[in-house]
Amino acid sequence: MFNPIWVRRHLAALRALLVLTVLCGVAYPLAVYAVAQVPGLRHRADGSTVSLHGRTVGSALIGQSFTGRDGAPLRRYFQSRPSEAGGGYDPTATAASNLGPEDTVDTLPAPRPTTGPGAEPPPADGGGRQSLLTRVCSRSKAVGDLEGVSGARPFCTPGGVGAVLAVFGKRTPDGTVPHPTRVVSLNEEQGMVKAPFLATYKGVPVEPARFGEDYADGLVVPIRGGAPADPVVPADAVTAGGSGLDPHISPAYAALQVRRVAAARGVAEDRVRRLVEDGTDGRDLGFMGEPRVNVLELNIVLDRRYPVRA
Known part of the structure; x- marks a missing residue:
């Protein structure tokens, strides 16, 4: 056919x-x-799910927050690495901030009345846009305040923003301004700080930045300050991972949190420190990566061994 x-x-x-x-x-x-x-x-x-008292509480492969309803860290738990994935650790929006090391200048928020007619609370994100430097500085200050240690870092103000100036004046061929005529602290907004982090720069008074004012003609000058080159707060406590889902923290960051967690649970620091040591994973195959601590698994062990009594 x-x-x-x-x-x-x-x-x-x-x-x-x-x-x-x-x-x-x-x-x-x-x-x-x-x-x-x-x-x-x-x-x-x-999915590497982890259970506690017969209930699934998370995945050992995906980080999560250990905060209260107000968003404040729960003192009885070890805290995770910061996340830029969605609202934090969102597997459907895995991402990094995509901000580079030269991102040092904030976009200031619009002034909002906080008292009197038309008063409104500030937005949750503070409005504007924080630079990568200010994100690192603010996180370092917050961790330092939580753990009772110094959160100081190079190029950060005591208030937790990037210590960056806009220096105005005639520039020399090498791009410097030896005799400034005006100096502005770019990340400190007028009305939000009592005084700039630096009183004077090369004999010129430093003024806070004003919303909406253009400082593009100024020379951007980061100020290192007197913070130690090796800060007390580790790098993974202030920088988000590339995926935003990292479930691990460094042993150094875990060690920093031992005292707080032990005090909140009413147990000796040595016992909590021993749990951290037992929960520390070494390098893969003995040479790849870095030692790390899985935060969820560590917190579950804490709840099983030393539960907080209501």
């Missing part, structure tokens, strides 16, 4: 569709599922 060429072509396409559907839609998924059930892989394939 003779079939027209268009019929043969459609039959060939139909056969290819059926074969590819069986291979890619049935055989391949079943093969992947079978491999995922191999001992040693099954837990990860199922």
Whole structure:
């Protein structure tokens, strides 16, 4: 029986569709599922969920916040690394801030009345846009305040913003301004600070920035300040991971939190410190990556061993 060429072509396409559907839609998924059930892989394939008292409380592969309803850190728990994924640790919006090391100048928020007619609370994010430097500085200050240590870092003001000046005046060929005529603290807004972090710069009084004023003609000068080169607050406590889902912190950041957690749970620091040491994972294969502590797993062990009595 003779079939027209268009019929043969459609039959060939139909056969290819059926074969590819069986291979890619049935055989391949079943093969992947079978491999995922191999001992040693099954837990990860199922999401590495972690349970406490019979209830799933998270995944060992995805970080999460340990804060109260007001957003403040819960003192009885170890705190995770900051996250820029969505509202924080959102697996559907995994991302970093994409801000580079030269992002040092904030976009100041519009002034808002806080008292009297038309008063309104400030927005949750403070309005405007924080530079990467100010994000690091503000986090370092917050961690320092929480842990009772110095949150000082180079190029940060005591108030927790980037210590950056706009210096106006005639520039020399090498790009410097040896004799400034005006100096502005770019990340400190007028009305929000009592005084700039630096009183004078090269003999010129430093003034706070004003909302809406253009400082593009000024030379941007970061001020290192007197903070130690090796801050007390570790880097992973103030910088977000590339995915925003990192479930681990460094042993140094965990050690910084031991005293607070032990005091909140009413146990000796040595006992909490021992749990941190037991929960510290070494480098993969002995040489890849860095030692790390899984925050969720550590907090679960704490709840099991030293529960907080209401």
